[in-house]
Amino acid sequence: MGNIFSHDLLTRYEEILFIVAVISYLVCSGIFIWYLISRNEKAAQLGTILLTMGLVAHTFALALRWGTSGHAPMSNTYESLSLFGWGIVLFFLIAQRFYPIRAAGALVVPTAFLITSVAGVFYQGPDIPLAPALQSIWLWIHVTIAMLSYGLFALAFGAGFLYIIQENLLKKNYKGVVTSFTLLFAALGLVLGLWLGSMLAEPVTVQDPITRTVSNDYSFSDYFRIFGGGFIGLFVFLGLGYFAGKGASKRSFSNILPSLDVLDEVSYRGVAFGFPLLTIGIVTGAIWADQAWGRWWGWDPKETWSLITWLFYGGYLHTRLTMGWRGKHSAILAVVGLIVVLITYLGVNFFFSGLHSYATG
């Protein structure tokens, strides 16, 4: 036990580093929200430095996990959510170097905190072996690229949402601000509630006698838990969103937010960079599936939903680049797009059965 590089100790270091990262994200959420209210530039600088330190800790935690488990950290809920949060923070830190969007940190950093802390809830040790189909070099190529694209779509969403808020503020349409915040929080609450509810549900796993695919059989009480969770989440967050919207309905709030042009461009860039990555993610998935199962496309729910996401953002790019949509319309599409991404990323694993169901991510 004297060896400081023993397997158990490395696992312990990983846990500690992960917790450090989550705590720094929590503190940074506070700092960035305070920055939004106070417009204190020092606060933003401090927040950025702390966030970078948190990201470094997070990076080491992920690297340690890679080392101790022997495979890329993306095979279970904890690993993939942790990686997702890491991607969001990374992109935010890069984007704020090039665009004046530090104010968006008040939205982005709490999201990253939320995602990583949920990852912590589903913590799993590094010693759970990989399912046979996942033992391939494609695992980390495919999942990393897909995660990066999700992170970029999340960025596009954040900028798109702030665009809508900023536009309403400039028009002094405070009702619009409150509605936007309420809707956003309600949707977020619904998704979170449904998701946590489905975690409480205890479905019976059934194997289909003909195709032998494994599916979940939900009983009435399971549905009660899932939709009950959804309802509670919806109403709690509806209230929160209403107050957040009221709080944001101030002229001074508009001055802190980036300009409409910058928000529009950042949102577009998020999609423009994320879409090729999603394309590569889907194609590498197809090549991998062709190798493992002998078919490159099989209309498995995860595949189908990734196609739907892809069609959606393809539509976004066409409306923008060839039909000349700008501003509000594009922003709304970017906001709705993240809902599709969330269904693909989280919803499919919990509500549909299929080949991806063992791979939470």
Added chain:
Amino acid sequence: MSAGKAAAIKGSKTSESLSGRSVPDLIFYLILVVTLALVDVTLSIYYYRNQSGFDMRWILAGLDISVILSVMGLAGKRVGHFLTSMKLALTMLFVIAILSIIGTWLPQGETVLESGWVKNPLYDVYRTLGLFNVYQSRWFLAILYLLAFNLGFCIFKRFPTTYRHTLKPRVDVKEKFVINQPLAAEIAGAGEKGMAIARETLSGMRYRIRPGQTGSVMAEKGRYSGLASIAFHLSFLLIGIGAMLGAVFGFDETVEIREGQTVDVRGTNLKATNYDFQIKYTDVMEEGRNTGSMPTEYSTDLEVFADGQSLERKVITVNGPLRISTYNPVPTLLASLKVNFHQASYYQSDRGVVSVLQVNQGPGKSLIYLGFFLMMGGICFSLYFPHRRIWLKVGDSGELLVGGRTNRAKVTFQRDFERLTSELRVKMGQEDKAYG
């Protein structure tokens, strides 16, 4: 007066033909529609009467859409424009997305027989509509055809312009052309000295400089963006054709073999023997305690025979299939294609462990892979390196005209443009008027 004119135009239209087409055209379309419809109906009846192994749905769906397209062709040019429009493409993408959602919501294929849906009063309606087999249903395929048709037309329409922009760019331009660009500026008195500064600045920004014959200069970046976009769109057609070849000429079978058993591969004269099936387990450790075990690897020692002769023997694993290239079980137009044996899964039966293999041969796979690479490369080049063009020309009174345009990422290009003009203004000792 104007009312009479309108009436006259209306009259002339109806006198020509129903839809602005000449009479021989109309007759041609009518014959086409009737022939296609007859072939479609006959083949459909044949297909549904004896549903043999040969999957004709792709062909039938193709015929369906050709009938619809030629009927629409009868209706005139307006409909023709609609058929090749972006609006139709977007609508089709939307429809495919909706159908896909239905497909993930309702059980697909044989699983529906095991589900509660059989007792649903609307079961028969859904079944007839093909909602329990969305992705193979005739009208889903028909939509794919329509999209392919639309896509092909869009590529066809756009290719000449893009080709010209990429390989034969307009270097020699008139002053008016420069001023009329979306971004334009005029630096008074800059003259040839300004031109030299601008060229230097643009080279520093990694623009490619192309001097023209008549004194104008063009600078550009990312010129393959447009062609890359076309390659990306073309990749769908390639993948679509590949998938169609696979569906019509290829085969894909699930084969189940117990240990020691030899089975026929349906639709071919291949036989496969499972000598040994192995599962490796690893103990799952959680917090230092053994909490059970999980399979981490399974494999089949497989030998494949054709007409009683051994072709190859290999231990196949999940990510390690057996590929046989020496034998062609199904005579196809494309000779010497590999037959693949994949270890798909396994299950426990009361007479032992059954290894489940996926055996397939896919003509068109190479097309599909070519499509994959075009798709990835095309979209990256198209979106990551947008085409940015700037023209420079010295005007009659010694002023330097600067005009520029881009196909994507307007704000980033604007930054390039402003950097250039401010550099010019500073170096020419001018006051920065356009700024603020």
